[in-house]
Amino acid sequence: MPNMSLKKNEMPSQEPNVRNKNFLEVALGYTEEQALDEAARCLNCKNHPCVSGCPVQVKIPEFIKKITEKDYEGAYQVIHETSSLPAVCGRVCPQETQCESKCIRGIKGEPVGIGRLERFVADWHNANVQEAPAKPAPNGHKVAVIGSGPSGLTCAGDLAKKGYDVTVFEALHLAGGVLVYGIAEFRLPKAIVQKEVDGLKALGVKVETNMVIGRVVSIDELMSEYGFEAVFIGSGAGLPMFMHIPGEALKGVCSANEYLTRINLMKAYKEEYDTPILHSKAAAIVGGGNVAMDAARCAKRMGAEKVYIVYRRGEAEMPARLEEQHHAKEEGIEFMTLTNPVEILGGEDGRVNGMKCIKMELGEPDASGRRRPIPVEGSEFVLDVDTVIMSLGTSPNPLIRSTTPGLETNKKGGIIVDENEMSTRENVFAGGDAVTGAATVILAMGAGKKAAEAIDRKLQGK
Ligand code: FAD
Ligand code: SF4
Numbered sequence: 001m002p003n004m005s006l007k008k009n010e011m012p013s014q015e016p017n018v019r020n021k022n023f024l025e026v027a028l029g030y031t032e033e034q035a036l037d038e039a040a041r042c043l044n045c046k047n048h049p050c051v052s053g054c055p056v057q058v059k060i061p062e063f064i065k066k067i068t069e070k071d072y073e074g075a076y077q078v079i080h081e082t083s084s085l086p087a088v089c090g091r092v093c094p095q096e097t098q099c100e101s102k103c104i105r106g107i108k109g110e111p112v113g114i115g116r117l118e119r120f121v122a123d124w125h126n127a128n129v130q131e132a133p134a135k136p137a138p139n140g141h142k143v144a145v146i147g148s149g150p151s152g153l154t155c156a157g158d159l160a161k162k163g164y165d166v167t168v169f170e171a172l173h174l175a176g177g178v179l180v181y182g183i184a185e186f187r188l189p190k191a192i193v194q195k196e197v198d199g200l201k202a203l204g205v206k207v208e209t210n211m212v213i214g215r216v217v218s219i220d221e222l223m224s225e226y227g228f229e230a231v232f233i234g235s236g237a238g239l240p241m242f243m244h245i246p247g248e249a250l251k252g253v254c255s256a257n258e259y260l261t262r263i264n265l266m267k268a269y270k271e272e273y274d275t276p277i278l279h280s281k282a283a284a285i286v287g288g289g290n291v292a293m294d295a296a297r298c299a300k301r302m303g304a305e306k307v308y309i310v311y312r313r314g315e316a317e318m319p320a321r322l323e324e325q326h327h328a329k330e331e332g333i334e335f336m337t338l339t340n341p342v343e344i345l346g347g348e349d350g351r352v353n354g355m356k357c358i359k360m361e362l363g364e365p366d367a368s369g370r371r372r373p374i375p376v377e378g379s380e381f382v383l384d385v386d387t388v389i390m391s392l393g394t395s396p397n398p399l400i401r402s403t404t405p406g407l408e409t410n411k412k413g414g415i416i417v418d419e420n421e422m423s424t425r426e427n428v429f430a431g432g433d434a435v436t437g438a439a440t441v442i443l444a445m446g447a448g449k450k451a452a453e454a455i456d457r458k459l460q461g462k
Helices: 032-039 060-068 072-082 086-092 114-128 150-161 190-202 219-224 256-264 290-301 322-330 441-459
Strands: 142-146 165-169 206-208 230-233 253-255 282-286 306-310 334-336 339-346 352-365 371-375 381-383 387-390 428-430
Touching: 032 060, 032 114, 060 072, 060 114, 072 086, 072 114, 086 114, 086 190, 086 441, 142 150, 150 165, 150 190, 150 230, 150 441, 190 206, 219 230, 230 441, 253 256, 256 290, 256 387, 282 290, 290 306, 290 322, 290 387, 306 339, 322 334, 352 387, 428 441
Parallel strands: 142 165, 142 230, 165 206, 230 428, 253 387, 282 306, 282 387, 306 334
Antiparallel strands: 339 352, 352 371, 352 381
């Protein structure tokens, strides 16, 4: 008998007033009992609409059915057929706009907690199954992967399983891309990402860190001097945007990417690390996406008494996941919507001493389909802050484009690829944020998977 409760099982979480002072994971995961109760809400629909909402078409009803049978490893294997990072996706995928938005149970009540069940299954597997992956027989072909984010890791893993000799080149000192340097530890513990990287190494993938391709060695050199027959570019979109308003060069202004990198990758929140970081009393985070939420929640944990999200549109237009907005508010972050900064004010010491803002109202929809924010004349005011963290979006870094002749990009800097993820350079493939601009983990993973298949077809002359 299905469980006809209209509500999802709640996710056990740390209390807001406790968690906003530590970096431990906020959501604690379902117990077995909760997972079984939630799985029983699935109707195992014949047309499985939820699957059409998943960018990599995980067989959702099939894995949920395995949970009801208490075959958790079987459930993991079903997910793993199409998704290489279930423990990551179960935590950070925007399920509410993907699979769960199509779930039949969502018509009258809440959809099945698909993401929470995926996390339960992945965590069960990680806790109970010690895999020693069999190294496939080498096929004699060498492939280079640039960048170790979800697109690069997926592409590398899929190729290694087919016997390719794969080397991942990563600019930073640790592999994982945004999963380690961007997304906050309390949403995605770094040990989970490290386990995935270790799994790839066990498959034979070589990971070379501190290797900035385009500086240390170019793509042409990788192919002509080091014998790589194909290259996959998964270098992401890590170049932050700024507003170009007066005062952005003051001490106390930085991009969310830099702020989060210092905290996540360089562990600025740990006493034993002497990573320099802005210690704010009052911080304004400008922007309304997931990155802004992560930066705001980190600022609170780093000791800021006041943390504001300053966003020029309304709350309904905010791109951040609803769950992140909700968690941020619970933790004491103040949302100042319909507000736009016009100038950052500085004191005599060259440090931020307030931010001048103007109130906005929404006009007609713009090219993005969202209502255009328009300044309200005479509504300027000064927000009392000592730190401003810009979280306005990012674009692909131009380094690879500028050092790879013949590699074409669009006007936003995204690498142009064909339907097989191949760029305008023969045997150079690309995927993830480096192609699309800032997007999501699952889309980056899907692109890495597709590119691995295309590289295999090309190098095997299929
Ligand atoms: P990345 O993860 O950006 O990895 C690219 C890697 O390439 C990096 O490690 C970089 O150092 C390396 N690199 C760059 N240039 C070079 C070079 N020249 N040589 C060698 N290496 C290079 N998505 C979600 O789905 N859910 C979320 O909740 C979510 N939250 C986010 C929060 C934050 C703070 C950020 C920044 C992003 C978030 N995203 C989220 C987006 C998601 O993380 C990205 O879309 C995804 O990581 C893109 O994967 P990728 O493999 O294309 O690139
Ligand atoms: Fe189960 Fe919802 Fe998918 Fe139907 S749509 S199979 S109820 S998860």
